[in-house]
Amino acid sequence: MARASAGARLHFGFCNLSLSHERLYGALGLGLAEPRVVVDAEPAGRVSVEAADGGDAPATDSAVRDDVSGYARTAVDLLGVDGARVAVRESLPRHAGLGSGTQLAAATLAAIAVAHGEEPRVRERAPALGRGGRSGVGVATFEAGGVVLDAGHPTARFTTDRPADGEWTVPPVAARHDVPDDWRFLLVRPDADPGRNGNAEDDAMRTAIERAEPGLADRIGGIVTRRALPAVATGNAERFGAAVAEIGRLNGAWYADEQGGVYRPPVGDVVASLSASASVFGAGQSSWGPTVYGVTDAANADAAAAAGERALDEAGVAGSVAVVRAAEGGARLTD
Helix, strand or coil, rough: EEEEEEEEEEEEEEEEECCCCEEEEEEEEEEEEEEEEEEEECCCCCEEEEEECCCCCHHHCHHHHHHHHHHHHHHHHHHHHHCCCEEEECCCCCCCCCCCHHHHHHHHHHHHHHCCCCCHHHHHHHHCCCCCCCHHHHHHHHHHHEEEEEEEHHHHHCCCCCCCCCCCCCCCCEEEECCCEEEEEEEECCCCCCCCCCCCCHHHHHHHHHHCCCHHHHHEEEEHHHHHHHHHHHCCCHHHHHHHHHHHHHHHHHHHHHCCCCCCHHHHHHHHHHHHHCCCCEEEEECCCCEEEEEEEHHHHHHHHHHHHHHHHHHCCCEEEECEECCCCCEEEEE
8 A cells, every 4th residue: 555645835926927027927835744635545457536434524525536536547547557546544625725636636646656666757747637737836845845936937838728737847946945943834724615726716817917917026026036035044934924925915916806805805804813913923825715824933833823713703704723834845655
């Protein structure tokens, strides 16, 4: 039995959505130690996906099993093997801003590959699984964890229609840094509708790109290169938190018409409350949400968790709060 286990990821935003610049997208994000996706696989004559007895409830959800079934069939074709018996032991909340699709696809491919004694080659094969088309953060954190900036795509390749699966390459990693051991990340997940995905996400991104103000990209680029990356390289969590919060806010200006504001409701209220807490060095919306992240450290972890609970109360919504570490390296593959 082979196993692939990978942590969630945070997506702080893109460097550019304007067609006026040479490169499009260019995402900044970070790998988390938890929550995790865990997929087991063993060789079989055909593809089957089993419910995980005693596993987390999301892992036994029919939508998750349907996703895994599709990923597994594609993986078997890519690897040239007969089949696999797959079981999802843990999974991430779907469309919550934590990278559930890419991590589940990559883990399914990797588990089946290892079970058959093959190299997963996740970066090469992710496009055929429908992953890594815009952001390369999910694939990069699956590979090695850390804070990742990907290089985006040449703007000349942009088309209004979504390319077919496999007709792109995952953006290369432009910069990567390990995360200091004492940094922590607050995750506040309001009980809210899932974030944009599928055709709705494609339509929203296309509209945002057609309207994107190029000046925002210039501002974001300066924050990434002069504030965010130096902050993680020097281990300054306070400066890193302030930088990624500003990157997220500026990204939200691109999406305001699509999501009803700089942050999607009720995320804005949660971010505002967290931003007022001295224990949270910066807060924002991960991808399309509804997950809200906060940057903190080990000394402030308990106070940050209390700030998260308070933020949900002030926003008038239920939800969950956790404080987690960054991932130590990429996915864990065992046989």
